[in-house]
Amino acid sequence: MSRPSSSEELQDSTDSSAAGFPPLTRAAVLACQFSSWYPTFRKHSPKATVIKPLEDRFIDYLESDGLFLPEGSGPMGVSELSDDEDSRNGSESEDDQSWQVTFPELDADIRRILTKYDGAVFPKLNWSSPQDAAWMIPGQALKCQCPADVYLLLKSSDFISHDLDHAFDECVDYEPEKEEESVQEEASAPPQDDLAQLAAQLALQEQETSATDSSDDEEALERPTRRRKSPYKFELVLKKWFDMPKSQEWRCFVKDRKLVAISQRDTNYYDFLQPEDVQADLRAKISAFFKDEIRDVFPSQSYVIDLYLTRGNDRLFIIDFNPYAPQTDALLFAWESLNALSPSAPSSSSSTPSP
Numbered sequence: 001m002s003r004p005s006s007s008e009e010l011q012d013s014t015d016s017s018a019a020g021f022p023p024l025t026r027a028a029v030l031a032c033q034f035s036s037w038y039p040t041f042r043k044h045s046p047k048a049t050v051i052k053p054l055e056d057r058f059i060d061y062l063e064s065d066g067l068f069l070p071e072g073s074g075p076m077g078v079s080e081l082s083d084d085e086d087s088r089n090g091s092e093s094e095d096d097q098s099w100q101v102t103f104p105e106l107d108a109d110i111r112r113i114l115t116k117y118d119g120a121v122f123p124k125l126n127w128s129s130p131q132d133a134a135w136m137i138p139g140q141a142l143k144c145q146c147p148a149d150v151y152l153l154l155k156s157s158d159f160i161s162h163d164l165d166h167a168f169d170e171c172v173d174y175e176p177e178k179e180e181e182s183v184q185e186e187a188s189a190p191p192q193d194d195l196a197q198l199a200a201q202l203a204l205q206e207q208e209t210s211a212t213d214s215s216d217d218e219e220a221l222e223r224p225t226r227r228r229k230s231p232y233k234f235e236l237v238l239k240k241w242f243d244m245p246k247s248q249e250w251r252c253f254v255k256d257r258k259l260v261a262i263s264q265r266d267t268n269y270y271d272f273l274q275p276e277d278v279q280a281d282l283r284a285k286i287s288a289f290f291k292d293e294i295r296d297v298f299p300s301q302s303y304v305i306d307l308y309l310t311r312g313n314d315r316l317f318i319i320d321f322n323p324y325a326p327q328t329d330a331l332l333f334a335w336e337s338l339n340a341l342s343p344s345a346p347s348s349s350s351s352t353p354s355p
């Protein structure tokens with residue numbers, strides 16, 4: 001999901017209903033959370049594993065100031081310390097214990113998933129990937145090959161901060177004060193919690209699924225966690241890395257369960273996408289896929305889907321679902337034009353950039 005990149009932009013974001021958008025609800029946002037849609041659509045989506053819920057201590061680490069990496073999270077399990085040389089030399093002050101942070105269980109989960117996925121994964125939280133932090137690792141892609149790569153990207157990203165703290169900000173039915181009260185009430189309830197956590201630990205779910213060969217290959221790792229003030233549980237999504245040519249990615253806008261527009265996801269110009277027959281073929285493939293596989297299954301009325309069409313143009317994969325809302329990038333369209341399109345229009349419109 002594309003997100004505003006600064007808190008200023010977040011505050012300035014438009015009131016969705018006033019701007020001609022359908023009112024954005026928490027249910028619509030939750031429907032786009034990876035773990036909400038993936039089990040239903042996994043046969044049409046690249047392989048992925050969800051680690052959920054993430055422990056509070058890890059979220060606190062992501063939100064803490066400074067760029068330091070948990071010890072033992074590097075490529076060979078060696079110590080990865082702060083970018084502060086003093087910490088590397090072991091001369092940090094007594095107050096600065098940051099270099100001591102470790103997440104051995106999470107490290108082990110990530111390493112196990114890396115092994116399963118041939119050594120490289122693409123990380124996300126519930127909705128967003130840390131695309132704004134891609135420059136932090138070599139190659140400037142989000143290709144992670146050890147837990148430290150994952151932590152570095154997540155910790156450096158404003159998009160990830162948005163998932164942690166602002167996911168429901170634009171929702172018409174979200175009242176943060178009430179949420180906080182109810183979470184606090186739950187937190188002070190008698191300690192059924194500990195038993196539930198133990199039960200959750202014993203019932204560690206391992207569910208294998210696959211997108212590409214229909215064998216089960218995805219798993220959900222459930223861990224007990226302390227309660228944090230959030231109306232949803234944080235999840236780490238690790239998708240098997242694969243090279244996806246940008247020119248083959250399409251963003252599709254669905255309004256009132258009708259596919260109304262398709263945009264190239266990459267805004268660069270590609271000569272080979274220009275001929276009318278190529279675009280007509282693409283529209284036909286995406287429309288059929290939407291009608292057969294998504295329209296009657298996805299719970300929301302209006303939303304945005306990201307699809308990937310394989311190089312041979314023979315198979316479509318679902319990469320992501322996003323809310324139909326201003327915080328989702330309309331790419332080659334302006335939201336005003338999309339909002340003005342009638343859902344009863346006979347066919348979808350598609351867009352590629354001009355040379």
Ligand code: ADP
Pocket residue numbers: 001002046122124127128129130131239240241242243244246249265306319320
């Ligand atoms: P976001 O919700 O942050 O937009 P996406 O899951 O939609 O994140 O992915 C963003 C981009 O990252 C995609 O457009 C694609 O280019 C790339 N990408 C997504 N999944 C993978 C993957 N499994 N391997 C490699 N690149 C990926």
